[in-house]
Amino acid sequence: MAIIDVIKFNGLANRDWLVYRFPGESFVFGTQLIVGEGQIAVFVKGGKAVDFFTAGTHTLSTSNIPLLQSIVNLPFGGRTPFTAEVFFINKTSKLDVLWGTSDPISLIDPKYAVRLRVRAFGQLGIRITDFRVFLTSLIGAVGDGDVVKYDTVISYFKGVIVTKMKTLIADIIINQKISVLEIAPRLEDISAYSKQQLSGEFERFGIEIVNFNLTSINFPDEDFETINRILEDKAAFDLIGDSRYNVMRSFDVMETAAGNEGGGSIAAAGIGLGLGAGAGVAVGQTFGQGIGEAMRPPATSAPCQKCGTPNAEGTKFCSNCGDKLAVVKLPCHSCAALVDERMKFCPECGSSLTKKKCPGCSKENPPGSKFCSDCGTKMEG
Structure with a gap:
């Protein structure tokens, strides 16, 4: 195998790569190692990450790869050949990872008591923080000269995300009794809590969740139509009141039952419901009374x-x-009889109930006043 003097990876144009294995294993001290921005180069020997290099140009020597030197046991100095694997790892953050539930979560909405098929969608960002742990976990999946893309790793974690999110969302809706229609204002809080719960699953592979967003929780239109009907009925209930709403619903039920049995009367509908002739008549009387009450x-x-x-x-x-x-009633100043405040004369004694104006200061005084309550001037008779 030819001796390689330069180790370099230019990267992919779309930056979707995550790990690149350099196609060669035979190197010498003095070889140039070129690491680009956002990359880290890792030397691996016997399946173990031993030395790493950050961005820059490096000349390999026994001084800058001491761990590798101790493993290969090379004599000091010279261009002695040695074998090792070199992996380039992408350290930049990938912030546009989309996820979503592949199948709906079936649950009962706690507010409307309707079965809903809930789906959740979101986006997250990740980056490699512990390259030793990450590479050790992944190295078996990397072939000679292969590039591992984000999709390969993300496909595994999407299963973890979906499983966790189904559990979290079901817990919030069912156990905390929050309706799906009222969950939108809590998306930010749920996102933060979800990130906290998922971080451990990523960290054990040397990956950090940079951001996690739950962008949407929804359900099919036909489920929404069911809730709309409930809301319309509730609006009618609030608008026309208890008794009239009950009568209206009774008409609907009785009309359906009577129609199914081919009868047109309320009593016949009662029989159609399996109540018997006597009970059917009683039902008719009961509804008749209810209608009379509501329509009076x-x-x-x-x-x-x-x-x-x-x-x-x-x-x-x-x-x-x-x-x-x-009607506000005030006592008459003359006979103390309670009189409508708008009357001008007492119906009991005929006394005037008109307020008197003081000739001195023009202040209005109660009927029957002899002196002004403000200036003391004697009132006219």
């Missing part, structure tokens, strides 16, 4: 004194003119 016009208070419009009982202001409907 609401109770009204006295007509508005300003415009005469009737308003629902308990209404504080007229729905037509906005005038105040609540």
